[in-house]
Amino acid sequence: MRVFNCDHCGHLVFFDSVQCLHCGSALAFLPDQQTMAALTPAPQDGPDLWRRLGERGTAQYSGRLYRMCHNHTTYDACNFAVPSNDYAQLCVSCRQTRLLPDLSDMANLRRWKQIEGAKRQLFYTLARLGLEPAPGRYGPVFEFLADMLGGPAILTGHQGGTITLNVAEADDDERARRRIALGEPYRTLIGHLRHESGHFYWDQLVRDGHRLDAFRAVFGDERQDYAAALDAHYAKGSNGNDWFLNHVSAYAAAHPWEDWAETWAHYLHMVDLLETAASYQTAVTVPDPHMAMRHHVTDPFVANHPDFHDMVRQWVPLTLLLNSLNRSLGQDDAYPFALSSGAMVKLRFVHDIVQGAQSSGSSNAPSHPATSAVG
Incomplete structure (x- = not known):
């Protein structure tokens, strides 16, 4: 940003x-x-x-x-x-929200405001990437809902072009509780929305973009049973600790759909942080004799087709600086990830898909809703 x-x-x-x-x-x-x-x-x-x-x-x-x-x-x-x-x-962002919680409840009003703020940030990044449809065209629909006493739990996820978010995720304590319970290093509102938008754009750019074979060669076959894959993932618990070899997060190892969505969200993290750093004309020199080159951060949106390797060369020292600044204030790492070569291959795949969509001028037309929900 x-x-x-x-x-x-x-x-x-x-x-x-x-x-x-x-x-x-x-x-x-x-x-x-x-x-x-x-x-x-x-x-x-x-x-x-x-x-x-x-x-x-x-x-x-x-x-x-x-x-x-x-x-x-x-x-x-x-x-x-x-x-x-x-x-x-x-506006073009707010009109995408189809369902809201009871806004006469002041807690819900506060939560909704926070979520809409994160959604506007998502809109901005997608628009800068040439992916956010113009007004009146097909785009993701959002439902922001609250749990009701005696009713079913509201689950965050995507199905058939609709992104649902439980507004409780706007509460810091609730989000931290879920992050710890699920063993996640990172859980934010913008992270949720970026992840779920990945499911939406998988439908548009991969499934309907005739890129399934290329996707499967990198991420695996998404036709495997989704529910069974998630059950197996959660059954592993802390024993499944080799995920980092080929994935950006542990959850990405659950199923190819989640691998794509987590990688997509990570790519949006990357372009947004690089743009922010470039706004401040950031240059980073890592105090290490093996990588002491000075890195000038450039805006990934300035070039029509930014080079992925250039982005990564700027990204690594920038995240080192970011985490060091956080630690100096006694905070946890803002970027709690270390990307393997396998994860980089998948990020490059997302980068190429996004660049291809920009070249074609738009995403594909709407298609029939998916038959299963993804989280």
């Missing part, structure tokens, strides 16, 4: 900002331009309309008109703007 500058005064602002703390300008993210913008009210053009401020420090205004997402004006829960010629009340 890159950082931005206020259109009006030039000061640093962030992806989730709603106001410039320096000049006071109202801010919103413009999905149609993939940028943060300073806006000024335009009542002469219509009620609730806003116009983007022009060049920094000038009184000149651009011609585009916007209105704030309904979830911003109603719940203070979104900072995406909607072009005035788009008559939907919700």
Whole structure:
């Protein structure tokens, strides 16, 4: 996630900002331009309309008109703007959410706001990769649900184009409890959404993209019984400790579908962190005589087809720096992974699939829902 500058005064602002703390300008993210913008009210053009401020420090205004997402004006829960010629009340991210928990419950309202924030971050990364469909086209649908007393447990997962998330995952203590219970080193809202989006894009880019043979050669045959594979994975417990030889995580070893989704999520981690570091013009020199080369981090979205090996050369020292900074503050590693050569082969496969989708200009058309759910 890159950082931005206020259109009006030039000061640093962030992806989730709603106001410039320096000049006071109202801010919103413009999905149609993939940028943060300073806006000024335009009542002469219509009620609730806003116009983007022009060049920094000038009184000149651009011609585009916007209105704030309904979830911003109603719940203070979104900072995406909607072009005035788009008559939907919700922005392109919020309109993907089909079901919500009871928002009269203040705990659910807080959880939903956090989850939508993570979803907007996912939307941004997918849009930057050329994968997020334009408004009105087929894309993932989200359901954010809460457990009900006496009802079935809400399970996070993907089925037939719909991504479901239990809103309890927004609570730090609950997420930590599940992470420990499942023996996971990493569990975050954005991690969940990236993982589940991997299942959605597997349908679009692999299954419907006629890449099944290539996928099976790298990840294995996904036609094996999914439920039985998960049962076998959890039965292994801590005894299944050789997963790191060919997988990015222990859960990835459960089934080829989960291997793909975990690797997909990891690739999104990679491009997002590299973009953030590049925004700060980061250069890293590892204090090791065997790898003391200075690494300048470059934005993976700047090049039309970034080289995977260049990304990895920047990624390794960057994660070392990231973890060292965390440890200096007494925190756990922010990046608790060590990628093997086998895992790198799979990451390269995802990279090539994404680059191929960018070259073709879009993902494939919607297909029939999958017959089984994946987590």
